Amino acid sequence: MAVIAMKDLQFNALEWLNLMPEAAVVHDSVGIVAVNAIAEPLLLASGVLDQLRCIRQEGRISFRSSHSHLQLNMASSRLPGRDAWLTLMTPLSSPSHHYQQLVDRNPCAFMVHRRFKPLFANPAFARLFDFASVEQVLELDSLRRIIGEAHWPEAQRNYDTLMASGTLGKTQVVEHHTINGRSLHAHLVDFVLMWDGEPAVCTVVSNVSKEVRQLEKLRALALTDPLTGLSNRRHFFDYSEPYLVRALEQGGGLALILMDIDHFKEINDRFGHPFGDRVLGQFGQRLVNLVEEEALAARIGGEEFALLMPLRTDQCVQEVAECLCRQVGWTQTEQGQEVRVAVSVGATAWRGNQDRLTDMYLRADKALYQAKAEGRNRSCSTEPVLVES
Ligand SMILES: Nc1nc2c(ncn2[C@@H]2O[C@H](COP(=O)(O)OP(=O)(O)OP(=O)(O)O)[C@@H](O)[C@H]2O)c(=O)[nH]1
Numbered sequence: 153m154a155v156i157a158m159k160d161l162q163f164n165a166l167e168w169l170n171l172m173p174e175a176a177v178v179h180d181s182v183g184i185v186a187v188n189a190i191a192e193p194l195l196l197a198s199g200v201l202d203q204l205r206c207i208r209q210e211g212r213i214s215f216r217s218s219h220s221h222l223q224l225n226m227a228s229s230r231l232p233g234r235d236a237w238l239t240l241m242t243p244l245s246s247p248s249h250h251y252q253q254l255v256d257r258n259p260c261a262f263m264v265h266r267r268f269k270p271l272f273a274n275p276a277f278a279r280l281f282d283f284a285s286v287e288q289v290l291e292l293d294s295l296r297r298i299i300g301e302a303h304w305p306e307a308q309r310n311y312d313t314l315m316a317s318g319t320l321g322k323t324q325v326v327e328h329h330t331i332n333g334r335s336l337h338a339h340l341v342d343f344v345l346m347w348d349g350e351p352a353v354c355t356v357v358s359n360v361s362k363e364v365r366q367l368e369k370l371r372a373l374a375l376t377d378p379l380t381g382l383s384n385r386r387h388f389f390d391y392s393e394p395y396l397v398r399a400l401e402q403g404g405g406l407a408l409i410l411m412d413i414d415h416f417k418e419i420n421d422r423f424g425h426p427f428g429d430r431v432l433g434q435f436g437q438r439l440v441n442l443v444e445e446e447a448l449a450a451r452i453g454g455e456e457f458a459l460l461m462p463l464r465t466d467q468c469v470q471e472v473a474e475c476l477c478r479q480v481g482w483t484q485t486e487q488g489q490e491v492r493v494a495v496s497v498g499a500t501a502w503r504g505n506q507d508r509l510t511d512m513y514l515r516a517d518k519a520l521y522q523a524k525a526e527g528r529n530r531s532c533s534t535e536p537v538l539v540e541s
Pocket of ligand 1: 379412413414415416417418420424425426427428429432453454455526528
């Protein structure tokens with residue numbers, strides 16, 4: 153592959169060209185940016201550069217023309233967000249044979265036209281989507297089944313945009329299901345080609361299921377406190393919104409409860425940091441066991457925990473806080489000595505639609521401070537407030 157000029161490092165023209173097993177040229181308002189090896193000799197032939205200039209000057213998008221000597225079919229796609237074009241040159245004769253080659257030479261590809269009617273597919277595509285053969289793919293009237301109902305409206309919109317603009321489809325990662333219902337994540341790159349005088353779409357597919365799973369794992373790790381397995385501070389504050397929305401929509405109550413283990417420094421000092429770590433882990437476990445599943449429990453600091461939980465109409469925040477305070481602590485023996493793990497608790501209830509989590513946090517923190525000041529191992533809550541209906 154020869155690169156004539158690369159004006160912008162972010163511009164992934166080379167990547168695009170790598171996907172094209174046929175003659176492909178990327179050009180912008182100044183000139184040719186990149187070509188692949190198959191297109192290079194074609195550019196030397198008289199007339200081809202003029203055709204490309206025409207595309208630029210007239211601002212035409214997808215078009216088809218043939219050069220008398222070379223009998224080329226030139227279809228241009230505008231690169232998303234760029235004043236640049238990708239032109240594919242295909243022999244005018246035997247397009248069917250040519251497109252079959254196009255999909256066959258790609259690691260995994262298919263071509264559709266008119267509402268996702270499959271025209272060509274390669275064996276890797278058939279295998280990836282659990283088809284018995286390429287023929288089975290081509291028997292379908294539409295790829296709707298593997299696109300999936302959830303993604304179908306968006307896929308149709310993308311297809312229409314692609315047809316109307318001739319623009320290269322945005323690369324995207326989409327969850328699909330195989331014909332056997334197996335879920336997989338695929339990275340798709342679409343480009344427009346001419347088929348039987350009409351635009352059609354060729355899509356190059358990469359199976360990125362493994363990468364997506366790894367990303368999901370990493371995301372979960374980034375949101376989890378490793379010591380307790382609870383949500384971490386970031387997740388707690390980022391994930392609070394659905395709780396507030398639900399309280400607002402359903403008019404229910406919501407409690408924010410902060411808990412801070414008493415004299416934790418002393419526990420560390422007496423029994424060592426690893427023991428302190430075990431206490432934190434145990435505390436997290438006890439907390440999860442005490443609350444219902446829909447509660448969001450998090451470790452938001454060293455020995456500070458938070459709980460965001462819906463309140464039933466028969467529950468009042470003071471009682472919930474008091475109950476937790478009594479039940480979450482415990483006594484155990486370590487190195488022949490008694491260890492008492494107790495907490496101070498500060499709690500508040502949501503006060504209606506102007507009340508944000510940050511407001512609630514300030515109030516609960518104040519109540520927690522009060523519980524510490526009054527002697528620890530107790531709960532305090534903000535004064536009873538009527539929850540707005
Ligand atoms: N083992 C362990 N200790 C931690 C961790 N994070 C914070 N700490 C310790 O937690 C202790 C908190 O001490 P303080 O803020 O003085 O609070 P306290 O001793 O619990 O006193 P009060 O909160 O006033 O009852 C400090 O000694 C920290 O080093 C952790 O991940 N593991």
